[in-house]
């Protein structure tokens with residue numbers, strides 16, 4: 326097993342992943358042009374596919390430019406920089422305006438079109454062997470360098486219990502996201518763990534009223550539906566490694582609804598903002614979680 330060594334500590338919500346290098350590994354890249362059977366087999370075995378260069382890199386960077394250009398007046402970006410760089414001003418931005426505009430962008434036709442890029446839906450049509458559905462609730466996230474918090478460990482079905490469990494997430498880096506910008510990290514082999522945990526939650530939730538039973542925020546779940554913020558302890562508990570990657574604009578990661586993942590902090594020395602989107606696809610004929618049929622809003626409690 327190759328030991329991953331990093332120039333800088335890898336941090337997540339106050340915990341240091343890099344202090345146990347034997348608990349770190351690298352995500353396996355996949356060529357998206359491989360035959361369907363090979364892709365399916367790999368997806369079943371890993372719980373994810375890191376599809377290299379599926380998307381047109383320049384189209385992805387164009388969207389990055391548009392996104393940060395829309396936020397220029399808020400003071401988020403360093404003055405005089407090209408929005409495509411997403412270079413953080415370092416503080417003092419109008420947070421209310423940043424928030425409002427980010428929500429607005431999720432309503433843009435240009436964003437919708439980005440999420441419906443032909444290579445994405447074609448990929449899913451091939452994988453699922455039939456017509457596919459894209460959930461309307463789509464999330465765009467930027468993370469600031471120096472921020473102390475990031476996404477905790479979870480699996481996505483926690484938030485999508487009202488439909489099929491064959492739903493898949495596309496996590497798309499909008500710009501290059503090398504490890505120091507704090508991209509997603511995946512717990513190796515954790516699809517099976519997610520399935521086990523979900524069976525336990527289902528048993529515990531069985532007596533709750535239907536609406537509460539499927540909620541990520543019900544009395545049996547922890548904060549925000551996360552399993553934990555302590556990624557090293559979780560890796561020890563299930564004897565697994567966190568898989569990291571240097572993502573590039575044009576890549577797309579697909580993960581199963583049970584695959585456990587989290588993010589790390591953005592510690593980019595060049596001060597770039599991390600930008601990504603996470604969107605969900607499924608077979609059009611499978612049950613759809615109706616709660617996801619509206620645009621994302623920060624108060625939608627999903």
Ligand SMILES: O=C(O)CCC(=O)C(=O)O
Pocket residue numbers: 466475476481494495496509586587588601602603604
């Ligand atoms: O981008 C993030 O920090 C979280 C994304 C995520 O949890 C997901 O893609 O399911």
